[in-house]
Amino acid sequence: MKTVIIKYNAGNVQSVMYALDRIGASYLLTDDEAEIRSADKVIFPGVGEASTAMAYLRARGLDKLIPSLKQPVLGTCIGMQLLCRYSEENDTTCMGVFDVDIRRFPGDLGLKVPHVGWNNINDLKGPLTKGLPENAFMYFVHSYCADVCDYTVATCDYGRPFSAMLQKDNFYAAQFHAEISGNVGQRILENFLTL
Template identity: 75%
Template sequence: MKTVIIKYNAGNVQSVMYALDRLGVNYLYTDEEEEIRSADRVIFPGVGEASTAMAYLRSKKLDKLIPSLTQPVLGTCIGMQLMCRYSEENSTDCLGIFDVDVKRFPKTPGVKVPHMGWNSIYDYQSTLLTGLEEKAYVYFVHSYAPPVCDYTIATCNYIHPFSAMLHRDNFYAAQFHCEISGDVGEKILSNFLKGE
């Protein structure tokens, strides 16, 4: 099986590589269209800022490529946000795979933004979460998130409920960092790589 990590100007990719190494998965880190299209599984990871990331994707024509993929694709953190229609972060038009807008957490007295650290997810609605206990803990670092919507397959609560994971057709996404979420994140990655 061929697994590709999409190469673009996003941080934290090394952690994804380490996670795949731990799972014994061979992978290719590339922005080449032919390599991405020929993959069995595609991972779209990253840490970054929406408008800068989208500008880079457009410069490499990855903004057209990613939504056209037909194999299973998993976006994480900024990857998930970029898969949505629009982000409030610098008023950014994104890839539109999920027809939902990414919103900043509202200012709330006594509550810090970004949402950073371990938090539980619940209301699982996908076999991607098979084998996990309800309210499993995963690791988040983000100031923006999509609301709970028709694509939500796992929910988290911070200030208010938001989509911790999304799914539409062959596209999956996680707001948290699977690669640094311990056994839970590893199980989600493993389920994704094995396929539904």
């Protein structure tokens, strides 16, 4: 099986590589269109800022390539957000796989923004959450999030409910960092790789 991690200069790729190493999965880090198209599974991770990340993707044609993929694709953190329609972060048009906008956590919730640390996920649906308990704890680092919507397959609450995971067709996404969320995050990666 060929697993590709999309390279687009958006942080934390090394953590994803370590997580795949731990579960014995081979992978290739690349931004090459042919390599990405020929992959069995595609992982689109990231930490960063939406407009800069989208500019990098557009410059390489990846903004058109990624939504056209037919194999299972997993976006995490900013990778999830960029798969959505629009981000309030620097007024950024994203790729529109998920027809939902990314909004900043409101400042009037009395909570620190960004949302950093362990929080639980609930309302679990879909193949990536197979074998996970309700209230499983995952590690989050983000100031922006997707509202609960038709694509939501897991929720989290931080002052208000938001989408912890999304799914549409062959596209899967997680707001949290599965690669640094211990055994539960590892199970999500394993579930993805066995789709």
